Amino acid sequence: MVESTILLKIASVIAIGLIVSVAALTAGFGNSNAVARALEGIARQPEAKNSIFTTMLIGVGLIEATPIIALVVALLLLFANPFLQ
Template identity: 40%
Template structure:
């Protein structure tokens, strides 16, 4: 295989590893946030609106991290800046 094939293969594997690692930690954080919110609701049911609103804002922030990872991985896969140097 040529250098170009190896480069594309390695960048694809790196992108797959990056998306896997980049999604694991936000998923764990979302699970912990939901767990804590449910515990808070069990202790103080009268604070449901406040807890729910804060939970959804926090989950949106955590999910944005996963979306940023996806965007970076797509950039690596489809518009790799190092590919230009390899072609020269």
């Protein structure tokens, strides 16, 4: 019983690291892609800079919501793990 609890805690910590790192990595790629495309659009149409910039900020904010949600799920897995109770 004790060994299975310890094994489950170790698996939870590994899963937390995997969840948070993958979410941060994909958000970084998404943000860089969104900003690069916005800069290309601004370079092509400088008069639409304000509209493109506003849309880019909304998109980056939505992209950043993913790792925040993943962090919340990881913290729930760490502190309120239903498999350990």
